[in-house]
Amino acid sequence: MYPHERSLVKRLEGKPFALIGVNSDSDREELKRVLVQKQITWRSFWDRGKDGPIAEQWKLDGWPSIWVIDARGVIRYKDVFGPEMDQAVDTLLAEINREN
């Protein structure tokens, strides 16, 4: 998972795109070590554990879970992984260009 996300972030550097995590680990200090060790450069909300308030509000059914949100804040795809994630993001980036 991490290498793919890293390459997505790198590929879209400078584009109107952001990868935002919601992390469900409970140990904050351990998590900080993981971020360095696994080169997780993108920003995450910290949800304080598997029962966190964000996971509850978003009715999370497991990990990993993906939501792809367009530039207007509308949810457009759910649980797209691998090449599909890239495809979904590219589709929505193209949409911004069409609107401008």
Place this chain on the structure above:
Amino acid sequence: MARVQIICPECSAPLRLSDEVIDRKKVRCPKCETVFRPSEDNLDQSDSALLRRRAERSHSSSRRSDAPDRPGPSRSKHKSQKSSASLVVATAVIGLLVLGGVAALAAVYWPEKKPNQPAVAAANNDGTPRLPAPPMPAKAGGTGTEIGQTALEIDGEDIDGKRFKLSDYRGKVVVLDFWGDW
């Protein structure tokens, strides 16, 4: 998306889950709190609808590994022939499971790659082809967590305790990724 019954490997509690999570996500048992990745091993075997879908998937993956091409299970639409039709489907399912098993064995014993394999670009990790759902047209769907809705606001803290909001990223395409390192 269909819901299926999964048995917790730790405490044997039954969990009703979307079949989408099988082999793809980790879930937490609400009873004993164990986090595990549901697989076919945890599947309640009485769930025939799921078994049928799994058989169809194993059919498509056996095609991918260059197994002999055979017609798939044809689901009869005639209600009057329902019982005989389901017998046919059941037979086909068993046949496909055997075929899938043979294909898996073949993959183990003859792992060399054929030059003309289909590109993996349009496939999931488990080899099933899957294209993204067509984007929903822009319309007022309210706020929530479903496709077509404005994403529910998240107002929280990052790992360093710095506060930020999901809506800070309005104007950008956002991949919101729920993750954990365990």
